[in-house]
Amino acid sequence: MEWKFNSEAPIYLQIMEQIKAQIATGVLKPGQKIAAVREIALEAGVNPNTVQKALSELEREGFLYSERTAGRFVSDNKEKAENVQSELCKQYMDAFTENMGKLGYSPKEAAKKYSEYVE
Amino acid sequence: MSMLIGVKGLHKKYGKKPVLKGLNLELKSGRIIGLLGPNGSGKSTFIKCLAGVLTPNEGEITIAGKKVGIETKEIVSYLPERTYFSPNMKVKETIEFFKDFYKDFREERAMDLLSKLDISLDSKIKHLSKGTREKVQLVLVMSREAKLYLLDEPIGGVDPAARDYILKTILTNYSEEASVIISTHLISDVENVLDDVIFIQNGEIALSSSVDDIREKNGKSVDALFREVFAC
Numbered sequence: 153m154e155w156k157f158n159s160e161a162p163i164y165l166q167i168m169e170q171i172k173a174q175i176a177t178g179v180l181k182p183g184q185k186i187a188a189v190r191e192i193a194l195e196a197g198v199n200p201n202t203v204q205k206a207l208s209e210l211e212r213e214g215f216l217y218s219e220r221t222a223g224r225f226v227s228d229n230k231e232k233a234e235n236v237q238s239e240l241c242k243q244y245m246d247a248f249t250e251n252m253g254k255l256g257y258s259p260k261e262a263a264k265k266y267s268e269y270v271e
Numbered sequence: 272m273s274m275l276i277g278v279k280g281l282h283k284k285y286g287k288k289p290v291l292k293g294l295n296l297e298l299k300s301g302r303i304i305g306l307l308g309p310n311g312s313g314k315s316t317f318i319k320c321l322a323g324v325l326t327p328n329e330g331e332i333t334i335a336g337k338k339v340g341i342e343t344k345e346i347v348s349y350l351p352e353r354t355y356f357s358p359n360m361k362v363k364e365t366i367e368f369f370k371d372f373y374k375d376f377r378e379e380r381a382m383d384l385l386s387k388l389d390i391s392l393d394s395k396i397k398h399l400s401k402g403t404r405e406k407v408q409l410v411l412v413m414s415r416e417a418k419l420y421l422l423d424e425p426i427g428g429v430d431p432a433a434r435d436y437i438l439k440t441i442l443t444n445y446s447e448e449a450s451v452i453i454s455t456h457l458i459s460d461v462e463n464v465l466d467d468v469i470f471i472q473n474g475e476i477a478l479s480s481s482v483d484d485i486r487e488k489n490g491k492s493v494d495a496l497f498r499e500v501f502a503c
Binding site: 162201 | 301302303435438442443459462463464466482486487490491492
């Protein structure tokens with residue numbers, strides 16, 4: 153997968169966000185195995201310690217679970233995935249509303265524009 | 272993670288000119304550390320003291336519990352800023368050279384890395400471009416199984432694609448027991464691979480922190496912070 157990082161937030165948080173988004177969007181499915189720390193580190197061009205930190209945090213938050221020798225897997229936790237989904241949805245909506253506002257559309261007008269656009 | 276490097280009251284002068292003015296530092300193993308600072312701040316001098324090629328005027332450095340000396344040279348792999356191979360050497364002779372010198376040198380690893388970089392073993396050092404020479408030297412240095420890698424400006428002369436490859440080489444080849452110190456001013460290129468950074472300014476430590484902390488506290492990259500701290 154492709155990893156993109158901004159320069160403001162700590163990398164481990166960004167890795168967490170991106171994995172959460174993949175869980176929410178179903179790219180990563182419950183029970184699916186997560187790549188090994190070194191593998192992700194190389195792919196993303198980041199430090200293995202950073203990946204380790206991100207994965208342990210995700211485990212602590214219940215998005216992943218680990219099995220001693222087999223590795224890390226995606227938890228079967230619909231509620232968590234849905235929370236992330238609605239959180240992301242809210243973020244996108246906020247961004248859309250803000251950008252449309254800059255163009256001079258009120259939220260209502262923006263909504264109308266949007267429904268016209270998808271028709 | 273155990274303590275790997277201890278530096279106490281390190282002073283170094285060139286003639287009368289003080290270059291390092293009392294550095295104190297402790298570094299753990301298993302970390303990748305960026306040594307950052309403007310030109311002439313003392314980065315290379317500090318690395319040379321760690322490598323044991325310069326003797327401090329005052330203070331003490333221990334690596335894995337041993338004072339810097341013959342014993343630490345066995346566990347420290349040092350990449351100087353300049354190439355030191357004879358221009359007439361062939362690449363394969365430099366490998367032999369390292370094999371003779373260091374018992375922790377892994378020939379297969381070096382061969383593998385060189386072939387991935389498309390560097391011919393039969394080329395003479397003087398016939399290689401500056402960037403390729405740097406790559407050869409980095410490959411040799413990273414092919415040792417050291418406890419500490421000291422890389423003085425490892426990516427300065429190479430193109431961006433090779434830079435990525437070199438950083439990946441560093442990531443793959445260091446183990447959890449080892450640490451890597453990278454001195455550079457190309458911060459944005461290395462920022463994502465670093466655990467910690469040390470800012471050096473006028474021979475003193477201006478800041479020593481983890482990269483995560485810098486981003487969390489300041490909401491900006493190490494690169495941006497560096498530009499702020501060292502603004503001219």
